[in-house]
């Protein structure tokens with residue numbers, strides 16, 4: 001009896017602690033924060049200029065070696081940003097750009113980057129993808145508005161305007177923009193190679209990445225700037241099944257395609273990679289917890305209790321959140337025999353993998369190779385790259401970004417997070433320990449969904465804040 005009573009009392013105490021922690025966690029200003037989107041004179045002027053950049057079609061492809069359109073895009077930039085072209089040292093790496101703005105040399109150099117190539121625009125759009133239309137609500141339409149001509153425009157405009165005021169930065173400021181980002185081409189690696197050859201180590205790299213969003217995660221009420229501090233590793237892997245082939249009229253069991261099928265089902269059913277909440281994910285949820293709906297708040301305000309359960313369940317609840325806490329594998333292409341009535345002597349599937357820091361490329365590939373062996377498959381690594389080092393959100397570069405964000409976007413929450421997609425910043429790990437992935441621009445849910453999709457557009461009213469953000473980042477460096 002007494003034992004039961006003790007257990008009951010303990011349970012009541014536990015529930016009380018959980019509830020108290022939930023109720024006492026008060027909302028932060030991010031809950032009510034809004035980014036004002038005035039169509040003032042400055043926004044209208046910026047909108048027209050961004051529209052000009054969007055009108056120039058700059059679709060990139062690994063199968064198209066001709067870079068003429070990117071050089072034509074540079075001519076537009078030359079006209080739009082005369083001070084940059086007068087003041088800076090300009091380097092062009094086969095269509096990719098690097099400007100060096102010499103400063104007083106008091107601190108380590110910094111680099112802001114973006115890219116000026118875009119993905120193709122298929123399907124039916126409300127406004128033609130390269131129209132650069134500006135509608136009555138002040139939205140600029142077209143492929144590349146969000147990804148990433150807007151941030152390119154803002155970082156160049158910030159430098160241009162500071163130069164016009166006669167400002168000289170404390171450190172060298174580099175401005176970079178590749179024309180091969182969308183297919184991980186040679187632009188950014190060539191730029192990094194140049195920096196390496198000249199012994200340039202960067203105190204900060206600020207690339208595209210997260211943006212300013214309302215409800216960045218379902219159930220979190222508020223406006224947040226999502227700053228990528230970790231980029232997962234990337235891999236393409238091929239799994240090969242062999243047999244003696246033969247005629248399809250007398251098939252044996254376990255033919256190559258069947259083995260590949262069994263393997264893929266097994267990987268999905270018995271997931272081979274570990275789930276782990278790293279410190280970045282924990283920090284992200286801790287910062288969002290105060291503005292969550294009650295159910296989520298109950299869990300995330302009590303991570304001390306629920307973390308093990310959540311680590312297991314998160315990938316089931318939300319695939320994007322799941323991708324942040326584990327290595328992922330997605331089967332992408334497949335090939336059997338060439339004849340409808342011929343058993344393949346060799347069949348294969350390929351998979352795209354994204355590696356978590358806690359199970360990097362080597363470990364993850366070793367695990368999947370072992371699993372494939374069980375089904376009589378060979379594994380061939382086509383390409384693999386390790387995860388990027390995690391940027392410390394307690395260190396100076398992140399704190400500087402937070403300070404600037406607080407000035408430009410009062411009340412907006414700033415959250416570190418894991419990038420599940422890739423950017424050019426991954427190449428910069430060789431020249432900087434602080435690659436932050438954040439385009440300081442507000443976009444709504446539709447605009448977020450339009451990246452690489454239909455109807456890409458951005459508010460011109462968002463642009464002045466973006467310009468101010470880069471200006472302050474330069475002035476505080």
Ligand SMILES: [Zn+2]
Pocket residue numbers: 119147182452
């Ligand atoms: Zn893109």
